[in-house]
Amino acid sequence: MRKLIGLVLLLLILxxxxxxxxxxxxxxxxxxxxWELESFYNYDGEEVTDTVYxxxxxxxxxxxxxxxxxxxxxxxxxxxxxxxxxxxxITSDQLIETIEYxxxxxxxxxxxxxxxxxxxxxxxxxYSQISQDEExxxxxxxxxxxxx
Numbered sequence: 001m002r003k004l005i006g007l008v009l010l011l012l013i014l015x016x017x018x019x020x021x022x023x024x025x026x027x028x029x030x031x032x033x034x035w036e037l038e039s040f041y042n043y044d045g046e047e048v049t050d051t052v053y054x055x056x057x058x059x060x061x062x063x064x065x066x067x068x069x070x071x072x073x074x075x076x077x078x079x080x081x082x083x084x085x086x087x088x089x090i091t092s093d094q095l096i097e098t099i100e101y102x103x104x105x106x107x108x109x110x111x112x113x114x115x116x117x118x119x120x121x122x123x124x125x126x127y128s129q130i131s132q133d134e135e136x137x138x139x140x141x142x143x144x145x146x147x148x
Contacts, residue, residue, distance in 0.1 A: 029122045031090055035062045035144035041128070043138035062144065064088060069097055082106060086114075095120040095129050 037060035042050040057076035073082040084102030118129035130141040
């Protein structure tokens with residue numbers, strides 16, 4: 001009986017110690033939701049050299065839900081809208097989009113590239129997807145704000 005009580009006490013101490021020392025990792029921001037393009041940045045490798053705001057009437061929206069992405073773009077100077085659909089995943093610093101189909105121009109581009117990997121800077125209300133050259137230098141980014 002003493003051994004049983006001792007074993008129970010030992011187990012309680014182990015469980016209590018585990019609960020005290022176990023910490024919950026900080027939650028990552030989520031990209032799930034609807035986002036609208038606000039601006040573009042041009043880089044010289046690391047630093048922003050130019051900011052270009054989306055022109056009046058130009059709209060680009062991305063929606064991320066349950067591992068799927070859909071985006072659309074309209075430009076008042078172009079009568080043909082653009083769109084794409086596929087899947088995505090994120091890590092702490094990357095956004096990987098795999099586009100499966102889209103408008104005619106998108107389908108032509110998919111002949112050469114269908115997986116797009118970006119550096120990701122994500123907060124609750126904004127994110128930037130940053131393109132890099134072969135050497136890992138920043139070249140260009142699209143900057144979005146959450147609209148839902």
